[in-house]
Amino acid sequence: MNNVKTGKSSLFLLLLAGAMMLGTLYLIFMWVPTEKNLGISQRIFYIHVPVAWVGFLAFFFVLTGSIGYLFAVKSSNNQALMSAKSWDRFAYSAAEIGVLFMTLMLISGILWAKPVWGVWWTWDPRLSTSLILWLTYVAYLMLRAYSYNEDQSARYSAILGIAGFINVPIVYLSIVWWRTVHPQVLVGPAASGSLDPSMRMVLLAATATFTVLFIYLLVERMSLQKSEEQMEMIQGLGRTE
Amino acid sequence: MVSFWHTILALVWKDVLLEIRTKDIMISILSFAILSLLILNFALKPSPKTASVIAPGILWVAFTFAGVLGLARTFALEKDQGNLVGLMLAPVSGEALYLGKMLANLMFMLIAELALLPIFAVLFNMSPFQPAFLLVVFVATVGFAAVGTLFSAIGVNTRSRDIMLPVLFLPLVVPVIISAVVASSIALDRGPWVDMVKWIQLMLVFDILAVVLSALAFDQVLRE
Amino acid sequence: MNTEDRGGSYAISIRALSKTFGSEMAIRKLDLTVSWGDFLVIFGPNGAGKTTLIKILSTITSPTNGEVSIAGFDLKSDSSLIRRNIGVVSHQSQLYQDLSAIENLRFHGKMFSVPGLENRIMEVADIVGIKSILDHKTSVLSHGMQKRVSIARAILHDPPIMLLDEPETSLDQEALSVLKNAINQSERGQRTVLMVTHSLERGWALGDRIAILARGNIVYENNTASLDQSTVIEIYNDLVGRS
Numbered sequence: 001m002n003n004v005k006t007g008k009s010s011l012f013l014l015l016l017a018g019a020m021m022l023g024t025l026y027l028i029f030m031w032v033p034t035e036k037n038l039g040i041s042q043r044i045f046y047i048h049v050p051v052a053w054v055g056f057l058a059f060f061f062v063l064t065g066s067i068g069y070l071f072a073v074k075s076s077n078n079q080a081l082m083s084a085k086s087w088d089r090f091a092y093s094a095a096e097i098g099v100l101f102m103t104l105m106l107i108s109g110i111l112w113a114k115p116v117w118g119v120w121w122t123w124d125p126r127l128s129t130s131l132i133l134w135l136t137y138v139a140y141l142m143l144r145a146y147s148y149n150e151d152q153s154a155r156y157s158a159i160l161g162i163a164g165f166i167n168v169p170i171v172y173l174s175i176v177w178w179r180t181v182h183p184q185v186l187v188g189p190a191a192s193g194s195l196d197p198s199m200r201m202v203l204l205a206a207t208a209t210f211t212v213l214f215i216y217l218l219v220e221r222m223s224l225q226k227s228e229e230q231m232e233m234i235q236g237l238g239r240t241e
Numbered sequence: 242m243v244s245f246w247h248t249i250l251a252l253v254w255k256d257v258l259l260e261i262r263t264k265d266i267m268i269s270i271l272s273f274a275i276l277s278l279l280i281l282n283f284a285l286k287p288s289p290k291t292a293s294v295i296a297p298g299i300l301w302v303a304f305t306f307a308g309v310l311g312l313a314r315t316f317a318l319e320k321d322q323g324n325l326v327g328l329m330l331a332p333v334s335g336e337a338l339y340l341g342k343m344l345a346n347l348m349f350m351l352i353a354e355l356a357l358l359p360i361f362a363v364l365f366n367m368s369p370f371q372p373a374f375l376l377v378v379f380v381a382t383v384g385f386a387a388v389g390t391l392f393s394a395i396g397v398n399t400r401s402r403d404i405m406l407p408v409l410f411l412p413l414v415v416p417v418i419i420s421a422v423v424a425s426s427i428a429l430d431r432g433p434w435v436d437m438v439k440w441i442q443l444m445l446v447f448d449i450l451a452v453v454l455s456a457l458a459f460d461q462v463l464r465e
Numbered sequence: 466m467n468t469e470d471r472g473g474s475y476a477i478s479i480r481a482l483s484k485t486f487g488s489e490m491a492i493r494k495l496d497l498t499v500s501w502g503d504f505l506v507i508f509g510p511n512g513a514g515k516t517t518l519i520k521i522l523s524t525i526t527s528p529t530n531g532e533v534s535i536a537g538f539d540l541k542s543d544s545s546l547i548r549r550n551i552g553v554v555s556h557q558s559q560l561y562q563d564l565s566a567i568e569n570l571r572f573h574g575k576m577f578s579v580p581g582l583e584n585r586i587m588e589v590a591d592i593v594g595i596k597s598i599l600d601h602k603t604s605v606l607s608h609g610m611q612k613r614v615s616i617a618r619a620i621l622h623d624p625p626i627m628l629l630d631e632p633e634t635s636l637d638q639e640a641l642s643v644l645k646n647a648i649n650q651s652e653r654g655q656r657t658v659l660m661v662t663h664s665l666e667r668g669w670a671l672g673d674r675i676a677i678l679a680r681g682n683i684v685y686e687n688n689t690a691s692l693d694q695s696t697v698i699e700i701y702n703d704l705v706g707r708s
Contacts (some may be wrong), residue, residue, distance in 0.1 A: 070461065135412040142408055146399040150487050158394045158410065159458050166454070167413055170447055176414040177439065181423055232487065236321075244578055251575035255561070270701035323557030328527050330559075332548040347632045464527060 012221070013216035020209040024202075032202045039117040047107040050207040051101050054214045058098025058134060059165055061218075062140070065091025066161035069154060085229075088154040091161055093221035095140050095155065097214060102134040125175040132171050138162035248333050253348070254342025260349060265318070268299035270353040274307035275360060282364060290365070296365040297425035301418055303357070304378075305385070305411070308350055312389035313406045315346055316397040318440060324399075325463070335460025343452070347386040347404070354378055367429050373437060374428035380444045381421035388413050394461045394462045420444045475523065475534070476501045476657035478606055482531035484517055484681075491682040492518045499674075501625075502655035504540060505646075506672030507683075508665055514643070514681040515661035516555075519630045520657065523553045530586060550579070552619035555630040558611045559618070563603040566595060566614045569603060570621060577622035585621060592647050593617045616647050620704050623651060628659035645671060663702065671695050679704055 028046045035042040068087035072080045109127050110120050122128075140160050147153035260266055281299045319325045328338055358369045371376075389410055396405035424440040426434075477499040491514045494608065499505050509515045509527060520526040524544040533540035536550040542672040560569045567586060574582040590596045593613045597608060603614065612632070619627065648656050662668040663680070669675070669689065675697065677685040684704050687697075 032417060131413050132415050139408045139412060143395070143399065146401050146405060148399065152398065155461050156399070157373065159391070159395070159461065162458075163413060165393075166450065169415070170416045170443065174419040177443075178419050178423060232437065246680035247578075249574065251572060255572045257566060259561060322562055323555075323559050324561060325527060326555070326557065327573070328547055330523060330551075330553055330577075331573070332545045332578075333543070333576055437667055438617075464525070 004022060010219050011094045014221065016207065017087060017213040017216050020205075020212055023207040023220075025208050027202045027205055032198055033196070035199070038116055043114060044108050044112045046202055046206045048105060048112060049202075050210040051108060051204060052105040053207055055098055055102040055105050055130070055133075057211070058094045058101060059137065059172065059215065061094035062091045062098060062137070062161045063165040065094060067156035069158045072160075073155070084154075088158070089222050089225045092144065093155075095137055095144075095161070095217055097217050097221060098142060099134065101214065102130060102137065102209075105130055106134060110221065123175070123179060125172055125179060128175045129168060129172040133164065133168060134166070136160070140164065157173075200202050202218075245334075245337055247446070248337045249341045249344065251337065253345045256342070256345035257330075257348070260345075264313050266349050267353050267356075269314055270307045270311040270350065271356055273310050274353065274357050276301045277303035277306055278357070278361065278364060287365070292365045293367070293430065294426075295316045296361070296367055297422045297429060299365075299460075300361055300425065301381075301422050304354055305383075305414070305418060306390065307353070308382075309407050309410055310411070311348060311350060311353065312385070313403065315342065315349075315390075316393045317402070320397045329463055334444050336456040337457045338463065339459035341346065343386050343390040343395075343455070346390050347383060350386060351379065352380050354382065368388045369429065371428065371431075372456055373434065374425060376416060377421055377424045377428055377437070377441065381417050381450060384417040384451060385414060386445055387448060387455055391451075391455035391458065391462065394459070416447055417444055420447075468616060475499060476498060476503070476536060477659060478532075478534045479522075480532045480583055482521070482533060484521060484526065485529045487675055491681055491708070492521070497658055497676070499657060499685055501657055504658045504672045505660070505674045505676060506658070507661045507676045507678050508663065508668060508669040509661065509678035510663060513678045515663075515678055517628055518678070519555065519628050519659075519661055523551060523628050524548055547601050549622070550624050551631070552622070552624035552627045554612075554615055554619045554632045554699070556628070556632075557623075558603075558615045560603045563602065565600050565602050566601040568618075569614065570599075570618060573618050574621055579622050580636075586617075586657065587630055589617045589621055590649050592620070592643075593669075594643055610678055613640060613643060617645055620647055620651075621636075624656070626657045627659070629658065631662050631664075632660065635650075641667065663695070665698060679702055 024046075028043055032043075032046070034040055035045075044236060067088045069084050072084035072087055075081070106127070109130075114120055140157050143157050143160055144153050147156060155192055278299060281302060283293055285299065287295045287299075304401075316325075319328065361367065362369055388408070392409040392413075393406050396402050396409060399405050420440040420443050424437045427437045429439075475498045477497070479495055479497040482492055482495040483490065483572075491569050495518070497512075507515060507518070517526065521528050521533065523542075524540065524547055528540070535547045538544075538546045538550070540547065560566075561572070564572070567590075570586050570589070571582065574586065586599075587596070590599055593616055595617060596609065597612050598610060603611060606614070616632075632644060648658055658672075660668065660672065672689055674686070674688055675692075676683050676687075677700070685700060
C-alpha cells in the first residue's frame with residue numbers, strides 16, 4: 001500500500017526527469033547560441049551551475065534533516081521518536097546525493113577551467129568553498145561508515161551536518177578576502193552578470209531538470225534505506241529466536 | 242552558577258595534574274611541531290627574502306597538525322581508562338564537561354605554541370613576541386580548541402579514531418587557518434592594525450559560534 | 466535525605482523496558498521493581514543483558530522504550546538528579562591511573578559537590594581500608610586495591626542507591642566483606658542495592674532477593690530466605706538452558 005504509492009510517484013518523477021533531461025540537452029547543445037567570448041566550452045556552464053545549485057540544496061536538506069533529527073530524538077512523545085528515524089534517513093540520503101552532485105560540480109568546474117583559463121584549478125571563492133564543503137560531507141559519509149551503531153551514527157553526523165553548513169558562509173568570506181590579498185592568483189569565472197535572455201532561460205530549464213532529478217534520487221534512496229532497515233530488523237528478530 | 246564554574250575548574254585542574262604527571266600532550270605537540278617546522282623548512286628552502294612570506298604559513302601548518310595530535314590524545318586518555326564513563330556518571334551538565342575539556346586543551350595548546358615561538362624566531366629570523374601576533378595566535382587557537390574538543394570526543398568513539406579527528410576537524414577550521422596566516426603575516430611585518438582587524442573579527446565570530454554550539458551539542462555526543 | 470520521605474514507593478521502578486542495538490534486542494519489555502532497602506542480585510549468563518541494564522539504570526545508555534524511575538525521578542527528564550542518588554561500581558575502575566588514589570577521590574568529590582570533602586574522604590578511606598595507600602599512584606596499586614578505591618569513589622557522595630556490575634570479580638573474601646560493609650555503612654539507613662553477576666555463590670551471599678535475567682528479560686524472582694542455593698542453581702540451569 002505505502003510502497004505501491006511511493007512506487008507510482010517515483011516512477012512519475014523518473015519519467016518527468018527523463019523527459020526534462022532530453023529537452024534540456026537539446027536546448028543546451030542544439031538551441032542556445034554560442035557565447036561569443038568563451039566559445040563552445042561555455043556550454044558546460046549550463047551543467048556546472050545547476051549541479052552546483054543542487055549540491056548546495058542537498059546540503060541544506062542535510063542541515064534540515066540534522067536539526068529535525070536532534071529535536072525529534074530529544075522529545076518524549078513516541079510520535080516524535082518515530083519521525084526521528086525519518087529525519088535521519090532524509091539527512092543521510094541527501095548527503096550521499098549531495099556528495100555526488102558536488103563531485104560533478106567540481107569535475108565540470110575543472111573541465112571548464114582548462115580551456116578557458118589554461119589551468120585546471122583557480123582559487124575562485126565559489127569553487128574553493130565547494131571543495132571544502134565537499135570535503136566536509138565526505139567526512140560526514142566516513143563518520144557514518146565508521147560509527148559503531150546507528151544511534152551514534154545518526155547523532156554524530158547530525159552534529160557534523162549542522163556544523164558543516166554553518167561553516168559555509170565563513171569559509172566563503174575568508175576565501176574572498178584572501179583573494180584580495182593575493183591578486184596575482186588567477187581570476188575565476190566572471191560573475192553571471194548580464195545573461196542573454198535565451199541563455200537565462202536555458203539555465204533555468206537546466207536547473208529545474210537537475211532539481212527534479214535530485215528529488216527523484218532522494219526519494220528512491222530514502223525508500224531504499226527504509227527497506228534496508230526493515231530487512232535488518234526482520235533478520236535480527238529471526239536471529240534471536 | 243558558582244558550582245558550574247567550580248566544576249569546570251575541577252575538570253581543568255584534573256587535566257593539568259595529569260599533564261604534569263605524564264607530560265604526554267605537551268611533548269606530543271611540541272615534538273611534532275618542531276619536526277614539522279624543520280621538514281617544511283627543508284622542503285621549501287626559504288631564502289631570506291621569501292622567508293617572511295612563507296614563514297607564517299609554515300608556522301600555522303605546524304600548529305595545525307601538532308594541534309590535531311594533541312587534541313586527539315586528550316580524549317583517548319579518557320576513553321582508554323573508562324574515565325569517560327566516570328565523567329558521564331557525574332551530575333554535571335554536558336556544557337560544563339565541554340568547557341572543562343576545552344579550556345584544558347586551549348591551555349596546553351597555547352603553552353606548546355609559546356614554547357615553539359623562539360624556535361620559529363630563530364629559524365626564520367622573525368620577532369613573534371609582539372602583542373598583535375600573540376593576539377592572532379590566541380584567537381586562532383581558541384577556534385582550534387573549540388572545534389577540536391567536540392570532534393575529538395566524537396572521533397574517539399568511532400572506529401579508526403586516529404583518522405577521524407583530522408578528517409572531521411581540518412575542513413571545518415579552514416577559515417581559521419586562512420585568517421591566522423594572513424593576520425600573522427601582517428602582524429609579523431608590523432603592518433597596519435586596520436588591515437588585521439577584519440581577520441581577527443572573523444576568527445572571533447567563528448570562535449563564539451564554535452564554543453556555544455559545541456557546548457550545547459556536547460551532551461548529545463557523550464550520551465549513548 | 467531520609468529514605469522515607471522519597472517520593473514514590475519504589476527505589477527503582479522499571480516498566481516495559483526495551484533496548485535495541487540496531488537489529489539486536491538486548492532488553493525486551495523488562496519489568497522490575499526494587500523496594501527501598503532491598504539488596505537485589507540479578508544472575509544471568511553472558512549476553513543476557515546484565516551490563517546493558519546497569520548502563521541504562523546509571524543513565525549512560527538511553528532506553529529505546531519503556532519507563533524507568535529511580536529514587537522517584539524519571540530517567541528521561543531528570544537524569545542529572547538520578548546521578549546524584551546513585552553510586553556505580555563496574556569492572557572498569559574509572560580511576561585515572563596517573564593520579565593518586567586521593568587525587569582521584571578529590572576529583573570525584575568535586576564532581577559530585579560533596580560537602581566537607583577532605584573529612585568525607587578520610588571517613589570513606591577508613592570504611593574501605595585504603596588509608597595507607599591514599600597517596601600512592603593508582604597504577605601501582607593491585608587490582609583488588611583499585612577495586613576498593615572504586616568502591617570508595619562510589620560511596621563518596623553517600624548515594625541511597627547502588628548499582629553494581631559484577632563487582633565481586635577480582636575481590637577476595639576479605640575485600641568482599643569490605644564491600645558489604647561499605648554498602649551498609651550509611652547514615653541514611655539501609656542502602657538499596659541492585660547487583661548483576663554471573664557468579665551464583667558470591668551473589669547469593671550478599672543479596673536478600675534474587676532474580677534471573679535471560680535473553681533480555683527477568684524470568685524468575687524470589688527471596689533468598691525462602692530458598693536454598695541448590696534449588697536456585699537447578700532453576701537457573703533450567704531456565705537458562707532453555708535458551
